[in-house]
Amino acid sequence: MVMGVGAPKGMQTEFNFVLPRGYVDEQGTVHRTGSMRLATAADEILPLRDPRVTSNQAYLVIILLSRVITRLGTLGSEHITPGLVERLFSADLAYLQDFYRRINEVGHSRVPAVCPSCSTRFEVDVEFGNQGESSATP
Secondary structure (H helix, E strand, O other), X not given: OXXXXXXXXXXXXXXXXXXXXXXXXXXXXXXXXXXXXXXXXXXXXXXXXXXXXXXXXXXHHHHHHHHHEEEEOOEEHXXXXXXXXHOOXXXXXXXXXXXXXXXXXXXXXXXXXXXXXXXXXXXXXOOXXXXXXXXXXX
16 A cells, blocks of 8 residues: 555555556567556646547556546656557556446445355455555455
8 A cells, every 4th residue: 555645644545556468668678567557637627638538548548548647657647648548558558447436436446256166255455566466454
């Protein structure tokens, strides 16, 4: 769990993730781990004025993700641009769209799961820490 700067104590505003494929930079380094902060009203409104969005609404997600991803591998937020998001594999883009929706609309990164052996229902937190491990609560 990552607490955002200026957030009230105990309020989680930033969430870690691990991409299914990973972003491959110009040197061939694969960046899979990252973090995303909660979106603000400005994050959702300001891109609507961008000419790339006015000519193609599908581009909104590219700009939006470039605004809220705070880290991708060793790359800090200053390196997360619409151009970088354009170069993500489609599986990673789909993952990030779902992750964005989950943390901003649902308020957490947990998903329901069912044990294949005993059919017990529980939640799995898809937010990953530094070890790349998830926490499950059966």
